Amino acid sequence: MLYAKMNQIIDEVKSDVAERDELVECIAIALLSRKNLFILGDTGQAKSYAINLFRKRIIGAKQFERLMSKQTDEEQIFGRLDLSSLIPGNMPLDELMKEESYAELYRKLSEQYEIYCGNKNVDTLKATYELSKQTDLLKHIICTLKSGTPKMITEGKIPDSHIVFLDEIFKSGDGILNSLLTALNEKVYTNEGQTVPIPVISFFSASNEIPNFNDSAQAILKPLYDRFELKVLTQYVQEKDNRLKVLSGKQGKSANGSVTTIDLSELCAMQKEVEAITVPDSINELMDDVLCELRRCGIHVSDRKYFGFTPIVRAKAYLDGNTEVTSKDLLVLKNYFWNKPEEIAVVEKVLCDLCENPIGAEIERILAMASESKSVMDETLSQFETQQVDEREKIKPYVVFQKELFRIYLELTSLRNADLGDSDNTAITDAENELEEMLVEAAKAVNATSIPLHEQKRLNV
Numbered sequence: 001m002l003y004a005k006m007n008q009i010i011d012e013v014k015s016d017v018a019e020r021d022e023l024v025e026c027i028a029i030a031l032l033s034r035k036n037l038f039i040l041g042d043t044g045q046a047k048s049y050a051i052n053l054f055r056k057r058i059i060g061a062k063q064f065e066r067l068m069s070k071q072t073d074e075e076q077i078f079g080r081l082d083l084s085s086l087i088p089g090n091m092p093l094d095e096l097m098k099e100e101s102y103a104e105l106y107r108k109l110s111e112q113y114e115i116y117c118g119n120k121n122v123d124t125l126k127a128t129y130e131l132s133k134q135t136d137l138l139k140h141i142i143c144t145l146k147s148g149t150p151k152m153i154t155e156g157k158i159p160d161s162h163i164v165f166l167d168e169i170f171k172s173g174d175g176i177l178n179s180l181l182t183a184l185n186e187k188v189y190t191n192e193g194q195t196v197p198i199p200v201i202s203f204f205s206a207s208n209e210i211p212n213f214n215d216s217a218q219a220i221l222k223p224l225y226d227r228f229e230l231k232v233l234t235q236y237v238q239e240k241d242n243r244l245k246v247l248s249g250k251q252g253k254s255a256n257g258s259v260t261t262i263d264l265s266e267l268c269a270m271q272k273e274v275e276a277i278t279v280p281d282s283i284n285e286l287m288d289d290v291l292c293e294l295r296r297c298g299i300h301v302s303d304r305k306y307f308g309f310t311p312i313v314r315a316k317a318y319l320d321g322n323t324e325v326t327s328k329d330l331l332v333l334k335n336y337f338w339n340k341p342e343e344i345a346v347v348e349k350v351l352c353d354l355c356e357n358p359i360g361a362e363i364e365r366i367l368a369m370a371s372e373s374k375s376v377m378d379e380t381l382s383q384f385e386t387q388q389v390d391e392r393e394k395i396k397p398y399v400v401f402q403k404e405l406f407r408i409y410l411e412l413t414s415l416r417n418a419d420l421g422d423s424d425n426t427a428i429t430d431a432e433n434e435l436e437e438m439l440v441e442a443a444k445a446v447n448a449t450s451i452p453l454h455e456q457k458r459l460n461v
Contacts, residue, residue, distance in 0.1 A: 001321070002266055002269055002270050002273065003270065003321060004321075005260060005262055005266070006028055006032070006262065006319065007319060008260040009262065010025060012258065013053045013054050013057075016053055016249070017046050017049060017050045017053065018046075018237045018243065018245060019235070019238060019239065019242055020046060022335070024050060024054065025319070025332075026335050027054045028315075029230065029312060029316060031058070031201055031202050031267060032270055032274050032319075033274065033311035033312050033315040034201050034202060035229040036184055036202055036204070036227060036228045036229055036230065037202065037203075037204050037205075037228060037229075037230040037232065038204075038206070038207070038231045039051070039205070039206040039231075039232050039233075039234060040207060040208070040209075040210060040231065040232070040341065041206070041208060042208050042234075042236065043208050044236075045234045045236060047206035048165070048167060048206055051165055051204050051206070052065075052165070055163045055165065057259065057262065058162075058163060058261070058263075059261045059263045060263045060265070061162040062160055062162050062163075063162065063163045063164070063165070064077070064156070064160075064161035064164045065167070066166055066167070067168060068169050068171050068172045069171050069172075069173075070171065070173045072173060073173070073175065073176065074176050074179055074191075076157075077158050077166075077176070078158055078159060078176075078179060078183075078189055078191065079153050079157040079158075079159060079160075080153050091146065091151075095146075095151060096139060096143075102138055102139065102142060105135050105138055109128070109131045109132055109135050112124070113128050115128075116128050158183060158189070158198060159189050159196065159199075160199075161198075162199050162200060162201050162264060163200070163202060163204070164202070164204065165203075166180075166203060166204070166205050167205060168205070168207050169205040169207070170207055170209075170210075170211050177221070181223055181224055183198060183200065183203070184203055184224065184227035184228070185227050187200055201267070210225065210341075211225065213225075226305075229308065229312070230336060231335055231338060232335050233344060270318070274314050274315050275314070277317050277322070277324060277325060278325070279314065279324070280325065283313075283326075283327065283330070286327060286330065286354065286355065287306075287309065287330065289354055290330065290351065290354050291306050293350045293354060294337060294346075294350055298346075299338070299339070299343055299346060299347060299350075300339060301337060305336075305337070309336060312333065312336055313329045313330055313332060313333065316332040327355045327358065328355060330355040331351050331355055331356060334347055334348045359420065359424040359427060359428070360424075360427060362415060363412070363415070363431045366408055366411055366431065369408055370405055370408045370434075370435055370438055373404045373405060373408070374401060374442060376397075376401070377397045377398060377400070377401040378445070380397040381394065381397060381446070395446050397446075398442055398443065398445070398446045398448055402439065402443075402450070405435060405438065405453065406453060406457075408435065409432070409435050409456075409457065410457065412435065413428070413457065415428055416428055432453070435453055436453055436454070439453060
């Protein structure tokens with residue numbers, strides 16, 4: 001299976017860089033899902049090194065790399081205008097070769113010239129000369145009919161590349177921002193009025209800072225930042241053993257392991273396999289819960305971002321060898337939904353609560369509702385203490401609470417099903433006991449007699 005090959009590359013690159021497992025996996029996911037990846041971290045954290053280790057294992061993929069600065073212009077990254085294309089009656093050779101008749105004649109001329117170089121025969125030279133005149137004549141006809149359209153020389157630049165690494169992209173000058181934005185977002189490039197698709201699979205970038213988008217001078221960079229769907233935060237190596245391992249490698253004490261590679265056609269085949277991964281309706285419903293909870297926690301998630309998560313979780317499921325997305329595959333979206341580093345912990349908690357332990361999160365939500373309802377009752381009773389209220393009035397807040405608590409209890413017990421594990425069932429039982437204790441405590445506060453919730457449920461049934 002092709003996914004095993006990609007996992008092998010992931011494992012090998014992980015072994016060459018310390019504490020970069022998350023980053024290395026996200027590089028693979030970016031390539032499989034055709035998404036862009038941004039790495040945020042201080043200088044000297046092997047951000048560029050990890051990217052370069054990985055992308056160099058994609059054989060046959062044209063690659064482009066540039067350290068961006070205010071001085072970087074469009075010609076350096078997108079290519080330059082071919083001045084010969086502006087000369088009347090002339091066309092660049094690569095454009096001429098697109099004409100089958102010319103390409104065939106040009107090939108014959110090249111072969112004839114090779115023969116002459118081998119025998120130095122005058123008759124061969126004359127034949128070569130006659131063929132060259134025919135080639136020039138055909139060129140003149142084609143250029144007369146089709147010349148005059150400006151052409152770009154893009155060889156070795158972004159429009160000619162499959163994988164692009166633009167280090168410190170936010171230091172780009174204003175003059176090329178629009179072109180970069182279009183390339184990142186739509187994978188096209190426009191020049192001289194012509195818009196052409198570019199073959200870039202993924203853009204990568206790394207930086208030690210995020211622009212201050214509240215600054216009017218840097219606000220222009222916000223759309224560019226948003227086009228990097230995947231984002232990873234790196235730290236310096238934390239564990240001593242990992243630091244020593246890196247040192248051994250730098251000092252040549254560690255033997256170099258095997259190097260697995262894949263070619264461009266294999267990567268394209270993997271991307272097609274990723275697209276075939278099924279996303280169950282239950283996952284979409286769960287993701288809607290995730291969206292609502294993230295927004296409730298103050299995390300800005302645009303509709304465009306929310307609706308674009310599918311390729312990423314498909315890629316994660318693919319790497320795990322699954323044919324459909326599971327709830328645990330959604331955990332990879334930790335590196336998709338955050339906008340600022342301080343949001344990472346919140347995003348991770350929401351995903352873990354809802355996707356890794358959905359029953360636990362639901363129990364927590366239900367208990368929170370019960371506590372809130374109990375607080376309302378307690379507050380009302382507290383107000384009664386300062387007023388001359390009839391004893392019969394004091395029982396009313398308890399009755400309201402008791403009814404609400406019973407409704408919450410039913411919601412809790414409805415979580416039980418045959419597919420739950422022992423730990424989940426135990427958690428539900430503990431929560432049931434907590435609600436029972438809450439009811440007893442509330443009854444004592446008003447000197448009332450309570451009927452246990454489980455008994456109420458039995459009687460209602």
